[in-house]
Amino acid sequence: MSDKMADAMADPLLATRSLRKSFGGIVATDDLSLEVAAGEIHAVIGPNGAGKTTLVNLLSGLIKGDGGDIVFDGRAVSRLRPAARAHRGLARSFQITSIFADFSVLENVALAVQARSGHSFRFWRPTGDDQRLRGPAREVLARVGLADRAEILAGNLAHGEQRQLEIAMALATEPKMLLLDEPMAGMGIEESQRMIALLDELKADYTMLLIEHDMDAVFALADRITVLVYGRSIATGTPADIRANADVRDAYLGTSETG
Amino acid sequence: MDLTFFAEQLLNGVQLGILLFLLAAGLTLVFGIMDLVNLAHGSIYMVGAFIAATLTLWTDSFIIGLLLALPLTLAFGMVLEIVALRTLYARGHMDQVLATFGLILFLNELVRVIWGPAGLAIPLPAFLDGSISLPLGIVYPTYRMFIILIGIAVAVGLYWLVAKTRLGMLIRAGASNRTMVGALGVNVRLLFTAVFGLGAMLAGLGGMLIAPINQAQIGMGEDILILAFVVIVIGGIGSIRGAFIAALLAGVIDTMGRAFLDVALLTFLQANAAETAGPALSSMLIYILMAAILFFRPQGLFPPRGG
Amino acid sequence: MISTMFGKPTAWTTTVLLVVFALMPFVAPAIGEAFYVDVFTRIMIWSIAAVGLNLILGYGGMVSFGHAAYIGIGGYTVAIFGFHDITNGFIQWPVALAISGLAALVFGAISLRTRGVYFIMITLAFAQMVFFLGVSADKYGSNDGLNVWNRSTFEVAGLDLSIDDNMTFYYVIFALLLLVIYVTRRIVNSRFGMVIQGARSNDTRLQTVGVPTYAYRLTAFVISGVICGLAGVLQANFEQFVSPDMMDWPRSGELMFMVIMGGMGSLFGPVLGATAFLILSEVLSGITIHWHLIFGPLLILLVLYVRGGLTGLIGKFERRPPGV
Numbered sequence: 045m046s047d048k049m050a051d052a053m054a055d056p057l058l059a060t061r062s063l064r065k066s067f068g069g070i071v072a073t074d075d076l077s078l079e080v081a082a083g084e085i086h087a088v089i090g091p092n093g094a095g096k097t098t099l100v101n102l103l104s105g106l107i108k109g110d111g112g113d114i115v116f117d118g119r120a121v122s123r124l125r126p127a128a129r130a131h132r133g134l135a136r137s138f139q140i141t142s143i144f145a146d147f148s149v150l151e152n153v154a155l156a157v158q159a160r161s162g163h164s165f166r167f168w169r170p171t172g173d174d175q176r177l178r179g180p181a182r183e184v185l186a187r188v189g190l191a192d193r194a195e196i197l198a199g200n201l202a203h204g205e206q207r208q209l210e211i212a213m214a215l216a217t218e219p220k221m222l223l224l225d226e227p228m229a230g231m232g233i234e235e236s237q238r239m240i241a242l243l244d245e246l247k248a249d250y251t252m253l254l255i256e257h258d259m260d261a262v263f264a265l266a267d268r269i270t271v272l273v274y275g276r277s278i279a280t281g282t283p284a285d286i287r288a289n290a291d292v293r294d295a296y297l298g299t300s301e302t303g
Numbered sequence: 304m305d306l307t308f309f310a311e312q313l314l315n316g317v318q319l320g321i322l323l324f325l326l327a328a329g330l331t332l333v334f335g336i337m338d339l340v341n342l343a344h345g346s347i348y349m350v351g352a353f354i355a356a357t358l359t360l361w362t363d364s365f366i367i368g369l370l371l372a373l374p375l376t377l378a379f380g381m382v383l384e385i386v387a388l389r390t391l392y393a394r395g396h397m398d399q400v401l402a403t404f405g406l407i408l409f410l411n412e413l414v415r416v417i418w419g420p421a422g423l424a425i426p427l428p429a430f431l432d433g434s435i436s437l438p439l440g441i442v443y444p445t446y447r448m449f450i451i452l453i454g455i456a457v458a459v460g461l462y463w464l465v466a467k468t469r470l471g472m473l474i475r476a477g478a479s480n481r482t483m484v485g486a487l488g489v490n491v492r493l494l495f496t497a498v499f500g501l502g503a504m505l506a507g508l509g510g511m512l513i514a515p516i517n518q519a520q521i522g523m524g525e526d527i528l529i530l531a532f533v534v535i536v537i538g539g540i541g542s543i544r545g546a547f548i549a550a551l552l553a554g555v556i557d558t559m560g561r562a563f564l565d566v567a568l569l570t571f572l573q574a575n576a577a578e579t580a581g582p583a584l585s586s587m588l589i590y591i592l593m594a595a596i597l598f599f600r601p602q603g604l605f606p607p608r609g610g
Numbered sequence: 611m612i613s614t615m616f617g618k619p620t621a622w623t624t625t626v627l628l629v630v631f632a633l634m635p636f637v638a639p640a641i642g643e644a645f646y647v648d649v650f651t652r653i654m655i656w657s658i659a660a661v662g663l664n665l666i667l668g669y670g671g672m673v674s675f676g677h678a679a680y681i682g683i684g685g686y687t688v689a690i691f692g693f694h695d696i697t698n699g700f701i702q703w704p705v706a707l708a709i710s711g712l713a714a715l716v717f718g719a720i721s722l723r724t725r726g727v728y729f730i731m732i733t734l735a736f737a738q739m740v741f742f743l744g745v746s747a748d749k750y751g752s753n754d755g756l757n758v759w760n761r762s763t764f765e766v767a768g769l770d771l772s773i774d775d776n777m778t779f780y781y782v783i784f785a786l787l788l789l790v791i792y793v794t795r796r797i798v799n800s801r802f803g804m805v806i807q808g809a810r811s812n813d814t815r816l817q818t819v820g821v822p823t824y825a826y827r828l829t830a831f832v833i834s835g836v837i838c839g840l841a842g843v844l845q846a847n848f849e850q851f852v853s854p855d856m857m858d859w860p861r862s863g864e865l866m867f868m869v870i871m872g873g874m875g876s877l878f879g880p881v882l883g884a885t886a887f888l889i890l891s892e893v894l895s896g897i898t899i900h901w902h903l904i905f906g907p908l909l910i911l912l913v914l915y916v917r918g919g920l921t922g923l924i925g926k927f928e929r930r931p932p933g934v
Contacts (some may be wrong), residue, residue: 409906
C-alpha cells in the first residue's frame, strides 16, 4: 500500500458504517462498511443483484437506508436529501442514462452549473445569454469532448455521447467525489476506450467510486476494488489482491464471464 | 345523543359507502390493470340508471328491470371500451383525463337527446317500500337495507372472483405485471374488455340502485365520481380491498359529518358560528380526510404496487 | 428548445390574434355584432387563466385538474368585499391575489408530495372542496351565487380610474393579458424557469445535481394560482356575478383543454387555445342546442390526433423546423 493511500485511509473522504437496506424480504445492502480514500478510484464490482446500484442510490440519497451511517468529507450525510448531498460535493451518474432529453446539451450542463451557483429563485434575467452559467458549462463540455455538440438536443445525442454528458453534468456541480454507476453501460469498444481515457484523465482531480461490469476498465482504472455479493462486501484490496483472492474467484470472477 | 338517530345515520353512511364502492371498484380495477383514468365512469353510472329506469317502467317490475339492465350495462361498457377507450391505454394520464372529459359531454348530451332533459323517477316495489325493525329499536328503510346487502354481496363476490378464479388470477397478475399476462398466452385485449365491462356493470348497478331514491338524472354521475376518485386515492389506486375500506370510511365520515358536525361544533363555538361553520366544514370533511391521509401516505392506505 | 418554443412558427398567428384583440371593440360594433366585444373579453380573461395554468402544466409538467378553484377564489374575494360594501380595488385586488396564492400554497404543498395520477386527483379534490365551500356559504348565496353590484373602484389622489365603462375595462384586461404573458416569458427563461422545466424533464436528475425541486415546483404552483386568481378578479368584475359554478370541476377541465388545444409549453398557445375553445363553443351552440354531441367527440379527436395543439398544427403549415 502506498504512503498516499495509507494517509488517506486514516481519514477517508467517504465512509459507510454498517449500512443496511432491504426491499421487502430481499437484502440489498448488508452491514456494509466501505471506505474511499481521497484521490483514489475505488471500484465496486459484483454479480448482478449484488446491490451495487442500491449502494449508489443510498450514497446519493435517492433512497433511505434502514440503518448505518454515511460519512462524507468528515460529516454525516445519511439524513441529507439528494440536493444537499450534491452541495456537499457528492455527484453521481446513472446506470440508465439520466439527462434532460428535451434540453440542449449546453442547457443540460448549464443547469448543473446553476445548481451549484446559489439558489434559483431568480425570476427575471434570461439564462440564455448568462455567461456565468454558459461559460463554465462550455469548459466542462470541452473537457469531456462534447464542445462541438453543445447546441444539439440532448435526446438526439448518440448513446456514448449521452454517457459523456452524464459525466459532464456531474463535473459541472464541482464535486469532490464522483459516484459513477456503470459509465460504460451499453457502450461499444471504441466508446468504452474513450470513456476509460476520460476517467483516467479525471482521476487527477476527483475521487471516484466506480461501479462497472467491464473488468478491463476496472482493472485499468481502479486503485482499490471492493467485491459485493448479495449486498455484503466479501473482499477489498488492490487489483492484484483481488485477482489473487480465492473467495472472489469462487464467488464471482470465475463464474461470470460478463461480470 | 339519540341512539336510534345515530344508528340510522351510521347506516346511511354505510349505504353511501356501498354506493361509492360500486363505482370505485370498477374505477380502481380499470386503473390497476389498464392504467386508465376514466372520468366517464360516472356517465356509465348514469346510463345504468336510465336503462334500469326505462326497463322498470316497461316491465312494471324493478327487479326484472334491474336484472335486464345489468347485462345491457355490461354490453354498453364493453362497446365503449372497444370504440373509444381502448386507444387511450397507451396514452398519458392527462390525455386520458381530457379525452374521457370529452366523453362525459357527449354521453350527457346523448342521454338528454334520448330521454329528455327531465329525470326519470321510478317507484319502489311494494316489498322494498317500507321499513324494517332492527335490534335496539332501530327502524330503517327496507330499500336502503337492500342496497347495503347487495353491496356486501357484490364485495364478497368480487373478493371471490379476484382471489379464487382464473379471471381473478389474471386480474391480479395484470395489476402487478402487464407483460407477463401477455406472455401467458392470454388474449389481453379480451381480458381488458371484460374487466372494463365488469367495472361498467358495477358502476351501472350503483346507478340503478340509487334511481328509486334520487331519480335517474343527467349529470348524476359527476359528483359521485369525484367522491369515488377520492375513495380510490385514499384506498390506494388499484386496490379493491383499499377501495372497499376507503368507501365505507368516506361514506360514514361524510354522512356523520353532515348529521352531527354542527352539534359537535356547538361545544366550543357560539351557536350562530357553529351553524355557519357546520355545513361548510362537513361538506369539506371528506377532502380534508383525503389530504390528511395523502400527507402521511402519498400512495394511499393500501398501495398495491412496490409493497 | 426554449427559444424555439414561442419563436417563429406561431409569430404570424400571434400577431394576427393580438391585432384582433386590440381592434375588436371597434370592429365588432362596425359589423353590427357588438356582442363579440363581450365574447372577446371572456376570451382574454380565460386566456390569462390558461397562461397561468400553462406555467405549471406546460412548462412544469404538473397536471393540475383543479385550477378553477383559484379563479373562484379570486372572484369570490371581490364579490364578498363588495357584499360588505368594500369596493376599493386597491384593497380588493391585492387581497384576492394573496388569498389565491395562499390557497395554492396550502393545496400545492400537499399535492406536490404526490405524483402522476394521484396529483391529478388530489388537485381535483381540493378544487371540489372549495366548490362545496361556495355551495354551503348560505350568507353568500350558496348555489345561486352572488351579484357584484359595483365594479372595483380605483381612486388615487382624487383621480377616478374607473373600470365601469366596458371599453375601458376591455383594454385594462388586454393590457393585463399582455403583462401576464410578458411576466411568464421572463419567468420561463429565467433560472427559476429552467429549474421548473428541468423538473418536468427529469426531476430526479435535477435533485442529484443539487436542486431541491420541491420548493421551486411549489413556488411555480403558487404563481400559477395567483394568475388564475387574477382571472377570477376580472371575471367577477366583468360578469358582475360569481357562483360556485365558476369553480366546479368541469371548469378546470375546460381550462386544461384550452392549454392543450393551444399547445402546451408555448407562451401564446394557451391564448390561441382559449380563443379557439370559446369561439368553437359559441359557434357550435349557435347551430344546435345539442352541441355537446359534436363538441365532445371533437375534443376527444383533438386529444388523440392533434399532438402539440393548434400551435403545432399551425407550425406545420407555416414552417417545418429543420431536422424534425
